[in-house]
Structures are given as C-alpha cells and as structure tokens.
Amino acid sequence: MDQVHELSNTPSPGSTDLATKQNLEAIISEHGFPVVKIEEYHESADETPVKTRRRTAKPGNKPSTPHTLSAGGGTQSGSTRRRRSSSRTSSKNLKSTTDISPASMIFRNLLILEDGLRRQARKQKILKWQFTLFLSLLIGIAASVFYELYFSQETVRGVYKVALQFILIFILVTVVLFHLSGEYRRTIVIPRKFFTSTNKGIRQFNVKLVKVRNTIPDLSIDLVRWMCRKAALVNLAMSRKILPSRMVEKSWTSRFWNSVALRSQPRIGAIDVKIVLNPRAFSAEIREGWEIYRDEFWAREGARRRKQVNDLSP
Template identity: 70%
Template sequence: MENLQSRLDETEANSELSKRSLSPTRSSRLNVSGSSISSHSGSERKRSSSRTSSGKNVKSSNDITSASKIFRNLLILEDDLRHQAHRQKILKWEFTLFLSSLAGVAGFAFYELYFTHEAIVGFYRFILQFLLLFIAVTVALFHLGGEYKRTIVIPRRFFTSTNKGIRQFNVKLVKVHSTWNEQFTDLVRFVSRNVAFINIYILTKTLRLSESNALVTFWRSVTIRSQPRIGAVDVKLVLNPRAFSAEVREGWEIYRDEFWAREGARRRKTRL
C-alpha cells in the first residue's frame, strides 16, 4: 500500500510552491507611483489601509493553512478507518463462510444418520458420527475461546464502536452506497483486470513473449484502464452539522475529492 501521508506532503508542497509563484513580489507590492511629497493625513490613511489589508491577508492565510491541516488529518484518519473496515469485512465473511460450511456438513451427516430410509452401518456410519462430534466440539471451542466474538460480532459492530470512539471529534464514519451503474462498472473492471492479469501471465511466462510485444502492451493498458476506484467509494467521514458550518463541510468534501482525483491520475501515470 502506498504511503498516503507522503503523498499528502508532496501535494501540499506543490500547492505551496504554486501559491508562492502566483503571489506578487514584495517589490511590486511596495512600489508606489506618484509624487514623492504627500500630505501627512494621506500617508497615515495609506499606512492604516495597508496595515488593515495585510492583516486580512495574514488572517485569511492562517485560516486556509489551519483548515488544510485539519482536512489533511481527517483524510489520513478516513483512509486508516477505510482499511480497518475492509479488513473487518473480509474477516467476517471468511469466518461466516467457515461456520456455514461446518453447518452444512453437520446437517448432511445428521440427515444421513437419522432421516434416510436405508440403514447406515459400518465405516461410513463411523465417519458420519465422527464428523458430527468433531463439528460440535469445534463450534463449542470457537464460541468458548472468544473467536466468534472477535471474528463475527466485533466486525459486525465495527461502525457502531468506531463512531462511539470518534464522536468527540464531531465526525462520523458512514457507508457509501453505490448505485447499480457503479456496481456494474466495478464488476466489469474487476473481471477485465483479472482477465488481463491472466493473459499477461500466459503471454510472458508460458509463451515467453517480450514486454514490448503488441499483445502484452494491449493487456497492460487494459489493467491500467480497469483500475478500481479509490477514495470515498465504500466508507467516508462526514462532519457533524451542529459543530461545522456548511462552508467547512463543503470544503472538506471538495478537498477529499480533489486529492483522490489527483492521486488516481498519478497512479495511472506510474503504471504506464
């Protein structure tokens, strides 16, 4: 996984350089045209107005800098919570599938032993009884050892427990519900990307074709064009409307969308 914090540092450094290059020079700001002799009242008014404008500029600059730092920390927190939610989701589905498989095998063995019309005897009956006993002991130890709570209950309550912990920061982690078009597009990208990886492996490892071959180049371009969506596509942090104004919440949404748009373009360029 690429370092999000280093990417944020580079982005902020580039934006700071662009601001400095676009800002007027000190000499141009201090350049005053006109007569060398002016009245005392006129000079005082100019000084007061310049002090007022410079104070406003410093204040607005500090506000922008502080807001950028807050948004940067929110983006790092959101990305970390996104990875945690993804790991908890995978953990829950893996052990749910595991328990479902045990339940299916136990149900089949129980049906074969007690509900079939033909009598089950011999080694086959011993195997079925052993399977029932083994599954019963496994499920009992799975619950008594706390693995059921760690792998099923805690991942299921991840959003509730997380939001209780970050409530003091006036933020909330919510799920992003994708539309049918987005889900279909994600499925097409997933299939295309895996088919491209398989074809590249066959062409380069089995057929021993070079990287400059037209087919290899084509399938590599397919992998680039079918990269998964990044950013706030599954979970995201939302600011509490009672603690933050509409301008701040809109600025946070814009900051996040712009960063992930630039990051997605950068990743596609690095894979070219």
C-alpha cells in the same frame, strides 16, 4: 688617666673605614677580581625603588580596561542583536512563504484519518465474510450429515455410518473450540460492530464514519473491473511461465494484458465509507468545504493514475 689614654688610642670610626677599604682594594687587585665601587652599588640600590614605582604604577592603568571591555561588550551585544533580528526576519519570511491555512491542515488530517479507517473497514469486512462462509460451510455439512444419519428413509450401515458420525463429531468439536477460543468474536462479532466502536472512539472529534450507498450501475462496473483485472493477472502469470523472460516484455499480449490490468483498477475515494462532520459543531460552510476538498483531492489522484496508465500503455 690610663682609661683616658686607652680611649685616645682607640681608632676613630672614619680611620677604620679607610683602612678596611684600602685592605679590600689590595686583596681584590692581587686576586684579579673586578672592582666595584661602593658609590656605584649605592646608585644601583637607588634605582630599585624607581622600578617598584613603575610596577606599582601599572595597576593605576587598570580602570581603562573595563571601559574598553565594556565598549567591546557593547559591540558584541549589538552584533548579537543584529544577528537575532536578522534570524527573526528570515524566520518570518520562511513562515510567510510556507504558511498553510488551519482549515486545509485540518482537512488534510481528516483525509488521512478517513483513508486509514477505510482500509480497516475493508479488512474487517473481508475477515467477516471469510469466516462467515467458513462457519456456514461447516454448519451446512453438519446439517446434511445429521439428516443423512437420522432422518433419511434409507438406513445407513457399516463404514459409511461410522464416517458420517466421525465427520459430525469433528464439525461439532471445531465449532465449539472456535467459540471458546474467542475467534468467533474477533473475526465475526467485532467486524460487525466496527462502525459502532469506531464512532464511539472518534465522537470526541465531532466526526462520524458512515457507509456510502452505491447504486446498481456502480456495483456492476466494479464487478466488471474486478473480472478484467483478475483475467489480466492470470494471463500475465501464464505468459511468464510459458514464454522466456526476454519475450515477455516484447510480446504484444503481455503489453495488452498489462494495459488491461492498469485500466481496470478499482475506483478510489469515498466509495464505501466516508467521514461526516457533526452539524452541531461545524457550520454548513465548513462541511461543504470539507466535501469539496475531498472530492478535489480524489479527482487529482484519479487524473494522476490515468496519466500513469496512458504512459505505460502501448
């Protein structure tokens, strides 16, 4: 019975909730805190799942983005294709405007090669003649000294004999050192074999370097031009030393010798060496075309130089 009385005295859960609610409202009204009802709190709590639903609903719209991106990608690829096609057409137009036939390109390269070989041949020829004259001069002096010492009818005595012996020994030592140092091979032997060694090197291109035989009138004209050019250069140098700088340009003598120097320029073109195509590898038409191309080029170059001379002449 006591236990039943205690159970009956225990407050019910509904009554306790009402009591605690009244006590909280009284405390909050005393301290001045804002009053928030529990119903409002429940309403706000009910709204939170809606927000999460909205956020979760966003990924559902993502499949639309790849479609737009693919569409944009398609437009970009189309623009790049258009740009590439336009660049290709422009490059084709440029190529069509600047096309050079392969035959003319080959002939131009052959012309450059021929000009380089011509310069080398001239240098080697000058080097060979210079050192040949030097060696011939030394050998002539040594021969005359040897004859004077040992084969002359008059006896050589005193200081003169000693000087002749010294000259002979000096020349012999110079010639021996010239051979041992390799200068003889570099300055005389190699220039003599220039055409042979050059043709061995360019044989794989089916071309050959040959000498051009000049006639006597051509050689005489070249000699006259060389003499006139040297005379004009000497006179110009003397006038520059004698006359002041202002008078040199205005004087008629300097103008005259300038025109002589310009008009006496050496001949140009294939006058000493030229490249010949191998008839086994090239047809007659190609060889004839190469000859015509070279002659036309040097004819235009000669006309240009003559025009320059006429413009500079008084």
